[in-house]
Amino acid sequence: METDKEYFKEYLRAIDNPLPEMEGTFKQEGEFITKLIKSSGAKKIVEFGCGAGRTLQNIAGNYPKNTFYGIDYDSKMVLEALRRTANLPNVNIKYGDIADTKFPNGFMDMCFSTYNLVGDIPPRNLSDLMEEKRRILKQGGIALAITWKKDLGFLRKYYESIGISISKINNNVTETSHGSFYRFSPDKLEKFFLSHGFISIERFDVGPAWYGVQGIKL
Numbered sequence: 001m002e003t004d005k006e007y008f009k010e011y012l013r014a015i016d017n018p019l020p021e022m023e024g025t026f027k028q029e030g031e032f033i034t035k036l037i038k039s040s041g042a043k044k045i046v047e048f049g050c051g052a053g054r055t056l057q058n059i060a061g062n063y064p065k066n067t068f069y070g071i072d073y074d075s076k077m078v079l080e081a082l083r084r085t086a087n088l089p090n091v092n093i094k095y096g097d098i099a100d101t102k103f104p105n106g107f108m109d110m111c112f113s114t115y116n117l118v119g120d121i122p123p124r125n126l127s128d129l130m131e132e133k134r135r136i137l138k139q140g141g142i143a144l145a146i147t148w149k150k151d152l153g154f155l156r157k158y159y160e161s162i163g164i165s166i167s168k169i170n171n172n173v174t175e176t177s178h179g180s181f182y183r184f185s186p187d188k189l190e191k192f193f194l195s196h197g198f199i200s201i202e203r204f205d206v207g208p209a210w211y212g213v214q215g216i217k218l
């Protein structure tokens, strides 16, 4: 699916000229994922909804012997991710839908999504996403989802800073000039992990703007 050109530009603005809160959040996200790869020994790692390759660009260089994959269904994002990770031979960017990635069963050691991918897709499709994560992970593999905290004041400031206007905002959804973005409480996200066969669920803080939930495939 293609996002419109304006949204693409706004997203690039948000990652390349971040608000101070987002800069701190991106930094902590990179540190957290880097540490998790080290402590878990994960070798094959995929990012669902990799966008312009921001996260893979930050972490893949630390682990040249590991293999990283990014998948996204927007061709503008895929082209930008290919460009930004061209100097990282251990990064493979794929065009495709995260609900049907075509990776073999049990192929990955770690599967993560960040920047509210879980809120980009309609809540009714979240089960498909969790199922696909579970299918492609090996037993004992790690799934990780990072998303917004429910700080409505900050979200208003964030969308305004990248030129997106808000028509409605509450604890569950932000309706904007570029579509609806959903939000999940940590409790709800943890329940999703549990109901899709993940155990040892842990919740953690990712800088001023985000939190994350991780689980291990049973």
Ligand SMILES: C[S@@+](CC[C@H](N)C(=O)[O-])C[C@H]1O[C@@H](n2cnc3c(N)ncnc32)[C@H](O)[C@@H]1O
Pocket (backbone or CB within 6 Å): 003, 015, 048, 049, 050, 051, 052, 053, 054, 055, 071, 072, 073, 074, 077, 096, 097, 098, 099, 114, 115, 116, 117, 120, 121
């Ligand atoms: C908010 S962006 C985040 C990009 C990147 N993860 C980052 O942190 O900078 C969400 C990305 O998920 C992609 N996306 C959303 N739904 C998807 C789906 N069903 N299949 C593949 N990509 C998807 C969008 O195209 C977009 O690039």
